[in-house]
Amino acid sequence: xxxGPRTAMAVAWRAAPRVxxxxxxxxxxxxxxxxxxxxxxxxxxxxxxxALDFAAKEMSPYMAEWDEKEIFPVEMMRKAAxxxxxxxxVKPDVGGSGLSRLDxxxxxxxxxxxxxxxxxxxxxxxMCVWMIDTFGNEEQRRRFCPxxxxxxxxxxxxxxxxxxxxxxxxxxxxxxxxxxxYILNGSKAFISGxxxxxxxxxxxxxxxxxxxxxxxxxxxxxxPGLSFGKKEKKVGWNxxxxxxxxxxxxxxxxxxxxGAEGQGFSIAMQGLNGGRINIASCSLGAAHASVxxxxxxxxVRKQFGEPLANNQYLQFRLAEMATRLLAARLMVxxxxxxxxxxxxxxxxxxxxxxxxxxxxxxxxxxxxxQMHGGYGYLKDYAVQQFVRDIRVHQILEGTNEVMRxxxxxxxxxx
Amino acid sequence: xxxxDDCNQTGQLLAAMLDWPQxxxxxxxxxxxxxxxxxxxxxxxxxxxxxxxxxxLTADLRxxxxxxxxxxxxxxxKKKPLEVIPAADLGVPGELPRLRVLQVQEPPxxxxxxxxxxxxxxxxxxxxCGRI
Numbered sequence: 076x077x078x079g080p081r082t083a084m085a086v087a088w089r090a091a092p093r094v095x096x097x098x099x100x101x102x103x104x105x106x107x108x109x110x111x112x113x114x115x116x117x118x119x120x121x122x123x124x125x126a127l128d129f130a131a132k133e134m135s136p137y138m139a140e141w142d143e144k145e146i147f148p149v150e151m152m153r154k155a156a157x158x159x160x161x162x163x164x165v166k167p168d169v170g171g172s173g174l175s176r177l178d179x180x181x182x183x184x185x186x187x188x189x190x191x192x193x194x195x196x197x198x199x200x201x202m203c204v205w206m207i208d209t210f211g212n213e214e215q216r217r218r219f220c221p222x223x224x225x226x227x228x229x230x231x232x233x234x235x236x237x238x239x240x241x242x243x244x245x246x247x248x249x250x251x252x253x254x255x256x257y258i259l260n261g262s263k264a265f266i267s268g269x270x271x272x273x274x275x276x277x278x279x280x281x282x283x284x285x286x287x288x289x290x291x292x293x294x295x296x297x298x299p300g301l302s303f304g305k306k307e308k309k310v311g312w313n314x315x316x317x318x319x320x321x322x323x324x325x326x327x328x329x330x331x332x333x334g335a336e337g338q339g340f341s342i343a344m345q346g347l348n349g350g351r352i353n354i355a356s357c358s359l360g361a362a363h364a365s366v367x368x369x370x371x372x373x374x375v376r377k378q379f380g381e382p383l384a385n386n387q388y389l390q391f392r393l394a395e396m397a398t399r400l401l402a403a404r405l406m407v408x409x410x411x412x413x414x415x416x417x418x419x420x421x422x423x424x425x426x427x428x429x430x431x432x433x434x435x436x437x438x439x440x441x442x443x444x445q446m447h448g449g450y451g452y453l454k455d456y457a458v459q460q461f462v463r464d465i466r467v468h469q470i471l472e473g474t475n476e477v478m479r480x481x482x483x484x485x486x487x488x489x
Numbered sequence: 490x491x492x493x494d495d496c497n498q499t500g501q502l503l504a505a506m507l508d509w510p511q512x513x514x515x516x517x518x519x520x521x522x523x524x525x526x527x528x529x530x531x532x533x534x535x536x537x538x539x540x541x542x543x544x545x546l547t548a549d550l551r552x553x554x555x556x557x558x559x560x561x562x563x564x565x566x567k568k569k570p571l572e573v574i575p576a577a578d579l580g581v582p583g584e585l586p587r588l589r590v591l592q593v594q595e596p597p598x599x600x601x602x603x604x605x606x607x608x609x610x611x612x613x614x615x616x617x618c619g620r621i
Binding site: 118121122125128129157158159160163167172173174 | 557558559560561564566
């Protein structure tokens with residue numbers, strides 16, 4: 076193979092499905108140190124296989140197009156929902172798959188190898204359905220969950236506002252009780268899926284200041300007074316639209332409130348524990364795919380008369396990337412286990428896992444891009460999209476700075 | 490091909506016992522009126538047969554794209570009952586198994602080749618060992 080631009084482009088386009096294929100092959104024969112199926116049960120290996128298969132065939136070939144054209148891949152996600160990916164840890168009686176947090180992490184990690192951005196949206200959707208499933212009453216569960224699990228309808232999570240990001244408890248969107256309804260006023264920022272989704276899980280203030288005054292309301296698109304800002308132009312996550320969500324005297328029935336008044340913040344925080352594991356899992360998938368892309372490139376590309384893979388510096392770099400990937404994966408899976416077992420330290424472990432995995436995996440994808448040389452900077456190559464897509468994982472679901480706050484508090488206030 | 494002995498004989502045996510036509514290694518199947526057109530993957534390429542129905546077909550992996558397993562189905566699979574039916578209950582006569590493995594051996598190790606001086610010598614050698 077030559078190494079001119081045309082051959083390189085051909086390699087890039089062909090590389091994406093081949094990477095995913097190698098993720099499958101690696102598990103069947105050659106023992107790879109970063110094989111994501113090690114230590115899993117037979118069932119988990121089956122879930123992973125389906126997710127990797129799906130990612131390779133239904134996502135990987137399209138991730139570049141979705142990014143470039145900013146397409147929200149509704150049809151693909153509905154196909155995924157048919158396999159059970161729309162409500163992975165939601166109870167089966169309302170259409171969910173009833174799987175554990177660890178199963179969920181494995182699945183999102185696998186799907187992310189096909190497209191990190193879309194998988195991240197799917198994880199947000201899953202979190203919203205779980206919230207309704209867990210904190211909603213029977214009527215609410217039956218009203219919302221089935222159509223969300225099948226992704227006939229899509230969900231968005233609304234916590235962040237222009238004036239409150241990390242300081243989430245200071246949110247201002249107000250919900251004034253009036254008879255059988257709440258009148259909602261305010262706005263939310265950076266809402267994933269905003270404007271294109273159907274169901275909005277909104278944290279708003281029904282009581283006094285601080286976390287105890289916050290409640291959780293569910294709104295549907297089409298509610299009078301509900302409007303959206305312009306579609307944001309982002310560095311990555313382009314397969315999901317991001318918009319501000321604006322409430323102007325929206326009338327929301329009291330029957331749309333999840334849990335009790337004042338329970339909203341607790342619901343939000345519990346949702347975020349799982350959300351952090353899921354986002355971290357998306358970073359893991361992207362990093363794994365990037366390591367394989369780098370590995371491929373090192374064997375194919377020659378300089379100074381030899382494949383790059385003969386260069387000890389690059390060998391060492393690749394080894395470091397693999398080591399960090401495995402460490403990150405173990406942290407995420409450890410946190411998932413703690414959460415599903417209801418352990419006391421689950422929340423702080425989720426924060427540590429999110430912090431570590433999103434930071435390390437971004438570094439891994441970035442390294443992989445560097446190893447590609449100039450080609451790594453071209454959009455013909457998947458690696459730059461993984462870098463751009465997972466960069467934001469260090470920011471949302473709680474910034475990595477907030478993650479440090481949570482860990483420090485655990486260490487110093489215990 | 491059976492997953493235990495890999496013998497590739499069940500479909501063929503069945504067709505012979507039923508005296509039905511057979512289309513094995515099918516990579517493409519088209520139903521027609523009272524017949525089926527079967528494209529087969531054979532060593533030399535593709536062979537198309539037209540078989541009167543009823544017929545016995547065996548599938549090659551190129552016949553279709555398997556569906557994805559759904560998560561609920563994967564979980565149900567573990568709980569599916571595995572029913573063991575004694576052969577006698579199905580009216581299979583005689584003692585089973587009917588095949589006894591006598592010996593399993595590796596093929597002979599590949600011996601080194603031989604270099605010859607010229608084309609004439611090559612032709613003579615090939616003639617000598619009965620290849621031409």
